[in-house]
Amino acid sequence: MTAVVGADEVRSAPRAGAPSSYTVTDLGVVPPLGGLYVKGAMGSVTKRPRAGVVLPRVVYRVADVDTTGVAAHLADYQGVVGEPVSDVLPAGFLHVLTFPLATAVMVRPDFPLGLLGMVHLRNTARVFRPVGVGDRLEIRAWAEHARAHRRGVQVDLVAEAFAGGVPVYRGVSTYLAKGFSVRDGASTPSEWAGPDRAASEGALPGREVPDGAMPDRAADGAGRPASRAPWVPPLPTARWRLPRSIGPEYGAVSGDRNPIHMSALGAKAFGFPRAIAHGMYTAARALAEVGPARRGDAYEWTAEFFKPVLLPGSVDVAIRYASDAGAGAAPAVGPEGGFVYDAWRAGRTTRHLTGTVTPL
Amino acid sequence: MASSIPTTREAVIIGGNRIPFARAGKKYVRTSNQDMFTAALEGLVARFGLQGELLGEVVGGAVLKNSRDFNLIRESVLGSSLAPATPAYDLQQACGTGLEAAIAVTNKIKLGQIESAVAGGTDTISDAPIAVGDKLRRALLQANHARSTGDRIKALLPVLGHPKWLAPETPDTGEPRTGLSMGEHQAITTAKWGITREAQDEIALRSHQNLYRAWEEGFFDDLVTPFRGLSRDDNLRGDTSAEKLAKLKPVFGRGLTGDDGAPLPATMTAGNSTPLTDGASAVLFxxxxxxxxxNLPVLAKFVDAETAGVDFVHGHEGLLMAPAAAVPRLLAxxxxxxxxxxxFEIHEAFAATVLTTLAAWEDEDYCRDELGLPGAFGKVDRSRLNVNGSSLAAGHPFAATxxxxxxxxxxxxxxxAAETGKPARALISVCAAGGLGVTALVESA
Amino acid sequence: MTDSYTRFANGGFKPLVKKLGLPQPAILRRHQAGSPLTVGPVLVVSDDASASDADAVTKVLTGWDIDVRRSPELAEREKFGAVVLVLSAVEHPEDVSGAALALGGTLRGLAGNGRVVTLSRAPETGDAPTLAAARAGVEGFVRSLGKELRGGSTANGVQLTGGAAVDSISVIATLRFFLSAKSAYVDGQILPVGPCDGPGEIDWDRPLAGRVAVVTGAARGIGAAIARTMARDGAKVVVVDVPPAGEALSAVANSVHGVALQLDVTAADAADKILAAAKPLGGLDILVHNAGITRDKLLANMKADRWDSVIAVNLASQLRINARLLEAGVEGLRIVSLASTSGIAGNKGQTNYAYSKAGVIGHTAATAPLVAATGGTANAVAPGFIETEMTARIPFATRSVARMLPSLAQGGEPVDIAEAICFLASDAAAGINGRTLRVCGQHMVGK
Incomplete structure (x- = not known):
């Protein structure tokens, strides 16, 4: 397959999961994140909050990503998040691989939301088949489903990977842009595949999303304010002691060197008292702790983020069988039915994240 | 059921010896695992006149080991009065090490592979290994493998930039997979089973009282040999009381929340948890x-053993609950x-460990769902439980217990058996890190 | 272990010490495997009436590959290793002078660490006054001679009782013990020896071979030395001490290929524990009551716990254990108990200790006939000042004086006690029963 070098855009028909109205733009290579960030930061200045968010109807595609060279990068990633050393790429690493392409979409001039200050609300990833070092991948990314959130607009960045034309990975990252709004305060169904997809991606499968757990957390979908009883942490199964260095370390393996993760100084500039852990690091660590043996070759991994983890910090964690966690629709009793994880500030009730790991 | 056990010859327990257990950082400071296990062996050799004896095997281990101790038990044998030709090997199963060593050697005796053996273990917190962090270790290894001085310097350069890498790593009782200490794990199990502070303190009080009485009665005169000026377990508090225990502050289980959102009381104190201890023990089979x-005494038969593991990592079961699963299988x-x-000799890692195990066996749902039994396993007669004290009073040098x-x-x-003229049985249950349980059945011979 | 003064007085300062008239302790020769029994030829002298006994003794000595002489002439530079004075048949005090003076004439020719041993008969009930005087006089002679000898030489007497022949087993064993380096710190002592049906053949190198011995208080000091010497002599040893002394005890056990028994001898079941420990080795043959404590205090300041604990450990425990062993029907038992010169001569601040040790001497005599019924014996050894951890705690000045008091002008070593005990525990000593042998370097005080 001939890679088209540079920013030349080759138009072709959309495939697979992107809305039919989207057109595909081929990029020759995955763009480097550093440049995208500069572009994103610059662009953020001009992208002022306004009503009537319309997403670019474009799918970015890199047709041939050769993963032969990622072995060392993968080993570093596995070391940081606690995955066992393996030639199989965990879902979190596939997220890292596809993240620049999604970011490229977000830094487009016609992408209406500013990159800076966007909040990662949720992440859902599915691995359909194991991806190994040396596999050649086609990856795609686009934005869809801009919809109302009580504090702004939330949007899904979707990334897909194919090997030999077969889908192997699909990740949906939901971000919040504060202050923006969609027209009429509703979602934009024309740019969104439909409600059945929302059920499996937007919300956590098989369990109720605890909307009101956090005072300032996004209530799902319609932006309902927090109203229910406070969230009650389960009994922990583990404790993570996260050192200050985990921010820069995950920054190095993920490419996400957002200043809020890298140093206290950088975090203060954005209003945090100390550096904060990458949400995706905490989710990736939970995924790692379930482990390849129990999640299987094909699995879904979800995460929903609440209050950030300040570094250094101790986090109480409960990683439980879905059947033990009282998740009503666990497909099976015991480890075969998948896992639910929760993380909160050690010894307190401040919730950091929750999620699931479910064999498919 | 009994017919499923293959017929082998008996393995008998002749006697034992240990050194008094010492609280960490006290009497056995500057004393290594090898020193302690050699002392335990020497006392055993002296008790049974085994000088120069060629034993079938000596098996034991330590949970916390320095890298030089790769052949700890063999080195101890070489430093003892046993025949130097006595073979030995190290074995490790966390706190189950000592009992697993007994299982290993008795199996060989039963199979006729050996005629005699010593099993035991040793552990020291006071002389625990201290390791360098992974990053420094990698740099040092790389420098070690480097071929030129330049490469060596290159490998070590990053160390200069990261003085924090020089910070040593000390061992703790944290579970590698969860980062929770054993005490925190037990506190979660304790909370799950609703075990009260009072019940735990009562177990601790009885442990001290029973161990103290046993010492006073001379029960340990032929089981313990003094070492380095210590002639009794120095954790033992013969004068402790329910009031004294009640005054201690909880150390584990703080910050847990109940189903109703209310904080759960922390019930585990330094008094009803086993202290970190140094010591060694050895048993002659x-x-x-x-x-x-x-003409050596035959105290008992080492009848059988059963081990179990539980998935504590995902909170489905408590870290120290594996014996609850092993014992019903063993007895069946x-x-x-x-x-x-x-x-009942149930190792008191924590008072609550004993209580949650007993509670589990009395719980119909638990026994049915988790142990696959038709109903509750049964109730343990408390008057038969740890009658001469256990780890809460004696201390718990992991592999020595x-x-x-x-x-x-x-x-x-x-x-x-001598008193009643009827066979007597003891059940041994030891919980271990990693969600392991090691249990054994001992019967008068 | 030789004390620092003894080393000083034998070093470069020897002439000065001599000139100043300071005590001149010699370095005592002690037993070493393979070394000769005596340091030189042995002269046998006797009064006329005892000539045939002297012949018999000569025959025995010759059988031990000793250069035995019957006349006092010596080659140049030659010195006697020992002189045996046979007075076994003397009937009149006037008949002794020839032999005694002949002995006197040889003393300048006696080597350092030499030996004078008398063989005489004990005065017996019903002896004619003349005979009694002739026999009893030997004791005063030996004790005085002991005080005259220099250079580590000693004088001791074998006192035949009950018509024992001079060449009967126990008599010659005692003679051999006094001649040997094993009696290095025994001086000025008369040991009564009776007839016995002892073993015909004696293995002098391993006199305790095949025997099972229990030694109490064996973790250190004299007890440990007894255990080691017993093992050297061929015994299988069970070493006993209180549980807190277990670490040292097990080290002793392992060094002698023995068995350690952690036991407080005052425990009610002590005897049964001892029997049980000896059983796997073949059953109890020898019991050494060595365990003892001191709790010194002037009687005016003595508290009950000090008095009672000393009596309980040093005396009552021995009585209880002996009684139980007799009750259990242990046959042929050889008991050796530790007495003390304090129990004989008394010692300020030791009323409790001296009571216990004098009591030991008493119960030993009383136990003798009880164990004799099954071929056993009960004897005691009374140590003088012995260099141990216990005596090392005595203040320096007191300790230094105590060392100088005996004729040998030094303290003894634990092995000196051990040698005496091993001798008394041996089958060859079967004719010695109910006796207390002092091992004190001839301490000035007491009998």
Whole structure:
């Protein structure tokens, strides 16, 4: 397959999961994140909050990503998040691989939301088949489903990977842009595949999303304010002691060197008292702790983020069988039915994240 | 059920020896695992006149080991009065090490592979290994493998930039997979089972009272040899009381939340949790013929053993609950119930560990769902429980505890059988890190 | 272990010490495997009436590959290793002078660490006054001679009782003990020896071979030395001490290929524990009551716990154990108990200790006939000042004076006690029963 070098855009028909109205733009290579960030930061200045968010109807595609060279990068990633050393790429690493392409979409001039200050609300990833070092991948990314959130607009960045034309990975990252709004305060169904997809991606499968757990957390979908009883942490199964260095370390393996993760100084500039852990690091660590043996070759991994983890910090964690966690629709009793994880500030009730790991 | 056990010859317990257990950082400071295990061996050799004896095997281990101790037990044998030709090997199963060593050697005796053996273990917190961090270790290894001075300097350069890499790593009782200390794990199990502070303190009080009484009665005169000026377990508080125990502040289980959102009371204190301890123990086993040829006492038979593991990582089960699963299987194999047991030697990692195990066996749902039993396994007669004290009072040098308990159990059943003229049985249960449980059945010979 | 003064007085300062008239302790020769029994030829002298006994003794000595002489002439530079004075048949005090003076004439020719041993008969009830005087006089002679000898030489007497022949087993064993380096710190002592049906053949190198011995208080000091010497002599040893002394005890056990028994001898079941420990080795043959404590205090300041604990450990425990062993029907038992010169001569601040040790001497005599019924014996050894951890705690000045008091002008070593005990525990000593042998370097005080 001939890679088209540079920013030349080759138009072709959309495939697979992107809305039919989207057109595909081929990029020759995955763009480097550093440049995208500069572009994103610059662009953020001009992208002022306004009503009537319309997403670019474009799918970015890199047709041939050769993963032969990622072995060392993968080993570093596995070391940081606690995955066992393996030639199989965990879902979190596939997220890292596809993240620049999604970011490229977000830094487009016609992408209406500013990159800076966007909040990662949720992440859902599915691995359909194991991806190994040396596999050649086609990856795609686009934005869809801009919809109302009580504090702004939330949007899904979707990334897909194919090997030999077969889908192997699909990740949906939901971000919040504060202050923006969609027209009429509703979602934009024309740019969104439909409600059945929302059920499996937007919300956590098989369990109720605890909307009101956090005072300032996004209530799902319609932006309902927090109203229910406070969230009650389960009994922990583990404790993570996260050192200050985990921010820069995950920054190095993920490419996400957002200043809020890298140093206290950088975090203060954005209003945090100390550096904060990458949400995706905490989710990736939970995924790692379930482990390849129990999640299987094909699995879904979800995460929903609440209050950030300040570094250094101790986090109480409960990683439980879905059947033990009282998740009503666990497909099976015991480890075969998948896992639910929760993380909160050690010894307190401040919730950091929750999620699931479910064999498919 | 009993027919499923292959017929082999008996392995008998002849006697045991340990050094007094010392609280960490006290009497045995500057004393290594090898020093302590050698001392335990020497006391055993002296007790049974085994100088120059060629034993079938000496097996034991330590949970916390320095890298130089790769052949700890063999080195100890070479430093002892046993025949230097006595083979040995190290074995490790966390706190189950000592009991697992007993299982290993008795199996060989039963199979006729060896005639005699010593099993035991040793652990020291006071001389624990301290390792360098992974990053420094990698740099040092890389420098070590480097071919030129330049490469060596290159490998070490990053160390200069990261003075924090020089910080040593000390071992702790944290579970590698969860980062929770054993105490925190037990606190979660304690909360799940609703075990009260009072019940735990009562277990601790009885442990001290029973151990103290046993010492005063001379029970340990032929089970312990003093070491480095210590002639009794120095954690033992013969004068402790419910009031004193009640005054201690909880150390584990703070910050847990109940289903109703209210904070759960922290109930585990330094008084009802086992302190970190240094010590070593050794037990002499043999075939009956071997013992009788030497006119050595035969205290008991080491009948059988069963181990179990639980998935504590995902909170489905408590870290220290594996013995609850192992014991019903062990007893079923011999057609026995809890009523058939004269002595329960349940290792007191924490008072709550004993109580959650007992509670689990009394719980119908738990026994049905988790243990696959038709109903509740049964109730343990508290008057038969740890009658001469256990780890809360004696202390718990991880790998040494199995040997302590086996020797105690053997002596107890021997005395009981001599007194009643009927066979007596002891059940040994040891929980271990990693969600492991090691249990054994000992019967008067 | 030789004390620092003894080393000083034998070093470069020897002439000065001599000039100043300071005590001149010699370095005592002690037993070493393979070394000769005596340091030189042995002269046998006797009164006329005892000539045939002297012949018999000569025959025995010759059988031990000793250069035995019957006349006092010596080659140049030659010195006697020992002189045996046979007075076994003397009937009149006037008949002794020839032999005694002949002995006197040889003393300048006696080597350092030499030996004078008398063989005489004990005065017996019903002896004619003349005979009694002739026999009793030997004791005063030996004790005085002991005080005259220099250079580590000693004088001791074998006192035949009950018509024992001079060449009967126990008599010659005692003679051999006094001649040997094993009696290095025994001086000025008369040991009564009776007839016995002892073993015909004696293995002098391993006199305790095949025997099972229990030694109490064996973790250190004299007890440990007894255990080691017993093992050297061929015994299988069970070493006993209180549980807190277990670490040292197990080290002793392992060094002698023995068995350690952690036991408080005052425990009610002590005897049964001892029997049980000896059983796997073949059953109890020898019991050494060595365990003892001191709790010194002037009687005016003595508290009950000090008095009672000393009596309990040093005396009552021995009585209880002996009684139980007799009750259990242990046959042929050889008991050796530790007495003390304090129990004989008394010692300020030791009323409790001296009571216990004098009591030991008493019960030993009383136990003798009880164990004799099954071929056993009960004897005691009374140590003088012995260099041990216990005596090392005595203040320096007191300790230094105590060392100088005996004729040998030094303290003894634990092995000196051990040698005496091993001798008394041997089958060859079967004719010695109910006796207390002092091992004190001839301490000035007391009998």
């Amino acid at each position: 043999g075939s009956r013929d071997w013992a009788e040829e030497r 194999r011999h057609g026995l119930t809890l009523e058939d047991i004269d002595f 199995g040997g302590r308990i086996v020797a105690t159990a053997a002596k107890l059943v021997h005395a009981k």
